[in-house]
Amino acid sequence: MVKRARKISAKTSERARSEVRKSLEALAARDDRSADFDYFMDLYGAVQTPEAVSERTGRPVVSLLCIQAPIELIHAAGFHPHKVVSGSQAMANMALQGLPALTCPMLRAVTGAAAAASDGTPGTRRWVLPTTCDWVVKFPEMLESSGAGSIRPSLHWMELPHLKDGDSGQARWLEEVFGLKKFLEGCGGKISRASLDASIRIYRDAWRALTRLAMMRQEGRIAAVWFALIAGAFFLDSPERWTKAALSVNPPPGGARSDERAHVFLAGSPIFFPNFKLLDLLEDSGVSIAADDLCSGERIFPGGVTYRDSSEFGMMSALAQRYHQGCLCPTFIDNDRRINNILSRRMASDFQGVVFHVLKGCHPYDLESLSVEAPLKERGLKFLRLETDYAAEDSQNLRTRIEAFRGTLSRR
Amino acid sequence: MAFKVGLDLGSTAIKAVIVDGDRVAWQGTRATAPGQEAVAEGLLDEGLSALGARRGEISGIASTGYGKKLYASADRHIDEITSNAAGAFILSGGSARTVINVGGQDLKILTLDDSGGVVDFKMNDKCAAGTGRFFELAARILDTPLGDFAKLCLDSEEEVEINSTCVVFAESEMVSLLARGVKKEDIIRALHCSVARRVSGLAGRLSPDGRVYLDGGPAQNGGLASALEDELMTEINVLEAPQFTVAYGAAMSLGA
Amino acid sequence: MTVRNLRGIVQHAGFIVMMYGGRFGLHLGSAVPCFACPFVPGCGGFCYLMGLQGYIGFGMGAAVASGMGLVTALGWFAVFAASVALLGKLWCGWICPFGLIQDWLSALRRHLGVRERSIPYPVMRRLAWVKYVLLAGIAIIPPLVTAGILHEDFYLPFCGICPGKSLLPLFAGETRYLALNYDNLVTLGFSVALIAITGAMLVGMFLKDRFFCIFCPLLAFIHMLKPVTALRLAKTPDTCVGCGNCRRACPMEIEAVYRERASSDVQSDECLDCAACVEACPSDFALALKFLKVKLFRSSRNYAAGIGGNSKKNELSR
Amino acid sequence: MARRTLLFFICVALLMQFTEDELRAADGMDFLRWRMTEQARTSDGGMVVSFDLSIPPGANPEDIEVTYRALPQGNIGAETGGSAPETYRKKLGDTRPEGDGTVADVTVYSGRSELIELTAASRAGDARQYALTVFSCFGESGNEDPDAERTNYYPNRPAFRVATGQYYFRAQTGMPIEFSLDSGPDSVSVFEKGIFTSTAERDASGNYVYVPPHDDELSEAGYTAKKDVVFAASMPDGDLISFYVPVYRSFYGKIDLKGGLAVLSGSMLVSAALAMRAGRRFPWR
Secondary structure, eight states: OOHHHHHHHHHHHHHHHHHHHHHHHHHHOOOOOOOGGGHHHHHHOOSSHHHHHHHHHHHHHHESSSSSSSSHHHHTTTTTEEEEOOOHHHHHHHHGSSSOTTTHHHHEEEEEEEEHOOSSSOOEEEEEOOSSSHHHHHHHHHHHHSSOOOOGGGGGEEOOOOOSSSSHHHHHHHHHHHHHHHHHHHHOOOOOOOHHHHHHHHHHHHHHHHHHHHHHHHHTSSOOOHHHHHHHHGGGGGHHHHHHHHHHOOOOTTTTTTSEEEEEEEEESSSTTOHHHHHHHHTTTTTTEEEEEOOOTTTOOOOOOSSSSSSSHHHHHHHHHEEEEEEOOTTTSSTHHHHHHHHHHHHHHHOOOEEEEEEEEEEHHHHHHHHHHHHHHTTOOOEEEEOSSOOOOTHHHHHHHHEEEEEEHOOO | EEEEEEEOOOSSSSEEEEEEETTEEEEEEEESSSSSHHHHHHHHHHHHHHTTTGGGGGEEEEETTGGGSSTTTTTTTTOHHHHHHHHHHTTTOEEEEEEEEEEOOOOOEEEOOTTTTTTEEEEEOOTTTSSSHHHHHHHHHHHHGGGGGHHHHHHSSSSSOOOOOHHHHHHHHHHHHHHOOHHHHHHHHHHHHHHHHHHHHTTOOHHHHHHEEEEEEGGGHHHHHHHHHHTTSSHHEEEEEGGGGHHHHHHHHOOO | HHHHHHHHHHHHHHHHHHHHGGGOOOOOOOBBSSOOOOTTTTOSOBBBBHHHHHHTTTTOHHHHTTTHHHHHHHHHHHHHHHOOOTTTTHHHIIHHHHHHHHHHHHHHHHTTTOOOOOOEEEEEEEEHHHHHHHHHHHHHHHHHHHHTTSOOOGSSSHHHHHHHHHHGGGGOOOOOOGGGEEHHHHHHHHHHHHHHHHHHHHHHHHSSSSTTGGOHHHHHHHHHHHGGSSEEEEGGGGOOOOOOHHHHOOOOOOOOHHHOOSOOOOTTOOOOOHHHHHHOOOOOOOOEEEETEEEEEEOOOOHHHHHSSSSSSSOOOO | OOOHHHHHHHHHHHHHHHHHHHHHHHOOOOOEEEEEEEEOTTSSSSSEEEEEEEEOOOSOOOOOEEEEEEOOOGGGGGEEEEEEEEEEEOOEEEEEEEEEEEEEEEEEEEEEEEEEEEEEEEEEEEEOOOOOOEEEEESOOOOOOEEEOSSSOOOOOOOOEESSSSSSSOTTSOOOOEEEETTOOOOEEEEEEEEEEEEEEBTTSSSEOOOOOOOHHHHHOOTTTTTEEEEEEOOTTTTTEEEEEEEEEOOSEEEEEHHHHHHHHHHHHHHHHHHHTTTTTTOOO
C-alpha cells in the first residue's frame, strides 16, 4: 500500500514540476520580458521545501498560511517567515482522496504538496497559523487525513478575533502577538527592541518596493502577470534581496501600455503561481489590472508599520494593530470598510470596473462578492463575479464572461 | 440579394440564421458534434439550397457561441452576450430591457439600455443546474420529445418538488419519482419550477424593470415561461424563435 | 523634505521668534495664540491668555471698560480671531514653543525606548472638559481681582499655575518662577501649586506625547473659534480602510479620525493639526489638511510607503 | 519658613523700638516733598498718576511752581526716540491743611510709555526748596495732558539724575536706589514712612546709594502696595531738595529656589509613581 502511495506522489510531483516549467516557459516567451524578472523566475524554479528556503535565506523557516501573523516579529526573532502557497492543479488533485470535493483549491494544493513531499512521519516544520477561515482551522486535519503526517508537534495557533473594531478584540490579539513572541523565543529566537526596529524597517522598505511596482502596473508600465510573479515570490527569499531586486525592476521600453485597454480592479481570492490562468485571460481580452487587493498581490502583507511609541511594547502593539485592524480579509465580521480600499485606489487610478475572483469552495469571498456588488454599482463601478478553481478547462467560460464584461466597460 | 449569415455554435446545438435585410429568410439547427465547422458548413449549405441561393450572395458571416473561434472563415467573432442582446432587442421591436437566456450549458440574464447595449449581465457559475441540460436529461428519462413538454406541463395537477442545486442528482430524483408512480406531467412541471427557482436565484436583486424576454432553446416550451412568471412575479414574453435570437443578433451586428 | 521635517523646522523657528523675538525688536502684540510667555525676558509677543486675564481682557476695570479700553480689548480679540482664522490649530501643532518642549521630551523617551503611558481614549474624552474649566476660571477670577473681592496677588490666576511660566523663562536664564515665593500666603500658595503642577507636567510630558495640551485652555479657546477657522483636518470617509495608522501616529491618540465614517469634518478639540495622521495614512485622499477648499497636504499611498516626498529614506517612525 | 518669619518680626520690633526714641527728636519732615497716592487707567487708555505735595508752613502755596518732563526711557521710550523732552507746567490742585503745613493735590496724565520727572519748587523765606520724583508710566492713548501747558521754563535747580531703572524705574525693597545730585552734600537723610531711619552716603562715583529694607506689610499687601521713601538733601547754599521714591515689594526678596526645587522633585517623584501604577493597563512584559 505504501509503495502505491509513493508512486502516486512521485507522479504528482512530476506533474506539478511540469506545470511550473510550462508556466515559466510561457512567461519567458512573453515579449515584454526583461532580465529584471529573471531573479524572480529562478526563485520559482527552485525547490520550495523548508530546508531549501532556510538554506537560501540563511535563517530557520517558520511556515505560515495567512498574513495575520506579524512577519516582522518572526523576522526579528531570527527566523524567515515563509507563507506556504501553491497554485498547482496537480497537487490539488493529489489531495483529493482525503478531502471533500469543494475544499478551497489553494489549501488543497498546499495539502497535496505536503502529502507528496512527506513520507507520513510528523514533520519538524514550524507552523504559525492564525485562525482566519475554516480551511486554515481544519488544515492540520486535512494534512493528516491526506497522509501528509501531523504538524501538531511544532504548530502554534493564533486565535484571530474576528471583530477588528473594539477594544476587546484588539486586546486579545495583542495577547496573541505576545504569545507568538513567547513561542518564537521558545524555538530559540531572541527578540530585542533593536531587532524589532530593524525588521520593521526591512519590511517597510519591501512595502516601498511593492508600492512602486503597484504604481508601475497602475500606469501600465508592467503587466499584471509580472506584478503577480514578483509579489508571489516575496516569501521565497530574504526580504532584503527581494526588495533590492524589486527596486531594480525598470519597465522595458514600450511596456504593456496600450491605451485602449479597459482598466479594472481585481479583488477576491488570491492567485498563486503557477496558476495565472485568470491573469492571462484578462490580458487576452484587453483588460488590464489597475489595482488589486488580493493577499497574493498588493496585500501580501498589510503594509509599512507606523508607530510613535518606539518602546518594545509600542512596536508590538503597533504590529498587532496593523495586522489586525489593517487586514481586509473577508473572514472578519466587521469588514464593511473593505470597499473603501477600492474607492480609495480609484481616486489615484481610474478603473471602471471590479472583477471579483472567487475560488470555488472559498465561502467568505463567495459571500462577500454578493455583499460588495451593490455598493460598488451604486458608485458607478461595473462588477463581474468570476468563480473558478485551478482547472484550466473552464477558461472558455471565463473568456466569454470577461469579454462580455469588457463590452460593458467604456473605452477610455 | 445580399444575405447575412449568423452562426451560433452552442454547447448543445449549432444554429444558423440567414437574414435578408432585417427579415429572417431561413433558420435551421443541428446537434453539436465533433468537427463543429463541418457541421456548420453543412447546415449553411442546407439553408442556401432551401432559399435557392449561392454562396456568392452571402455578404457576411458572423459566428458566435462557445465554438465561435472554431468556425475559422467567419468575418467576425462576436461574444454571445452582445449578439444575444442585439438579437433580442431587434426581435422585440426595441422594447426588451431584460433578457433571460437559458442556454444548453449556461444561464444568462442581461440588462439592456434603451439602445440595446448591455448595461449589466449575470451568468451562472460552474454548474449546469437550471440550464437546458436539465430538460434534455428529463426528455431522455421520460422518453418524451421536448416539443410536448409545454402541453404536458399544463395538465399537471399535483405539486411535486425537484431540487434545483444539481442536475446530476435531479436525474436520480426523477427516476425515483417515476418508480413511485408520480405522473409524468407533474415531474415535468416540477422540472420547470426548479429551473425557474434557479433563474430567480441568479436574478437576485436584479429588478427586472421594463419588459422581460425569455429566449434560448428551452424557452420553446411555454411551460418554462409560465413557471418563471409566477417565480419572478413579472410578465415574461417569449420571442417567436427563441432558439435563434443569438444567431440572428450575430448576423444583424454585421451592420448594413 | 517630508512634512515631518518641515514641521520640525517651523517649530524651532516659532520657538526662537516667540522666546527671543523681543531681543531683535520683534513684538507680535498681546494676542498671540500660543505660549509666547510674557514672563520670558525678551519674548517676541504676549500669549493672549495673559491679555485675557489682564487689562485688555476680563481684568479691565469698569472705568476702562466704558471707553477706549473696551475698543482696545476688542481690537486685540480681533487680532487673535484673525490669526486663528488664518492658521487655526497650526499655532498649537506647529508654532507653540511649549509644544516643542513637549516634543523634545517625547523624542527623549523614544530614544531611551521607555514605553509610552498612553491614556485610553474614553479617559481622554473625560479629561476634555478640564481645559474648558480653566478657560472659565480665566474669565471669572480676574474681574473679582479688579473689583477688589480677591487679593491683588490673584491677578493673572492661570499664569499663576501655568507650567509655561516656570519652564519657558528657564530658556532666558530666569529661574524665579521655580522658586517658592514667601511674600504672602497667596503668592506662596500659587508658587507651590505652580511648581507641583510643573513637576507633574514634566513627568506627564515625558511619558506621554503632548500631555499638557490635553489641559491647555488656549487650545480650548482656539477650538471654540472653529466655525471661523479656515484651516481644517478633513476626511473622505469612504476611502478609509480602517487600518488605524492615524490613531497610532497621533500624539493625542485621537480615535475620532479613525472611527469617522460619515462626516468629512474630523477636526476634534484635542487635534493639533500636526498632520501626523495625514502622513501615516496609506489611502489616497482619505485625509487632508485643508485651508478652506485648498488641500494643503493630502494623504497618499506613495507618501506613506516612502516613495513620496524627496527624502530617500522616509522614516515613518519618529 | 515659619521659624524665619518669626525671627524677622522680633528683630523688626526691636529696631522699631530703638529707632522710635532716637527719631522722635528729629522728626517732622517739614520740607517740600511729594507722595504718590494712586495710579489709574483712564477710559481713553491713558494713565493718570495723582500725588500729594506736602508744603511746609513757611512756604506759600500760590508761588509754588510745579513742572514735569518725560525722559527717554530704554525700550519703553522708543517712540520718543531721544528727542529733547517736552516740559510741562502744572497748576496745583485743591489744598487742605495737614498738621501746621498744607497738602496740595497734583495729577499727571500720560498718553505714552515714558519715564516722568516731576519737580516742585517753592521759596520759604530766602531759602529755596525743591521736591523731586521720578516714575514710569504706560499710557496707550497717545494724547497730551489736557490741563498742563507746555513751557520752556525749567527751575534752575542743581542737576539731578536717577542711575537705576534704565528701562523701567520701579524701586523695590532690597534693591539699591542710586541717584546723583550735583554739588550735593556728602550724605542725605532718608525718611521711610515719614520717619527718619538712616542716611545715605555718596559713594565713589558720586551717587547716593540706599537699599530699602524688606517690609512684611508690603509683602502682605500685594504687588501694587508701596511705602514712601523720601531723601532730603540740604545743599551747601541752604536750599533743600527732597527726592521721593515709592518703593514696592521686592521681586526677588522673598523667593526660595532651593525650596522650589525640592517641591518640584517631590512632585515629579509622586507623579512618576502614579504614572507607573496607572500604566499597568497591560500585563504583558
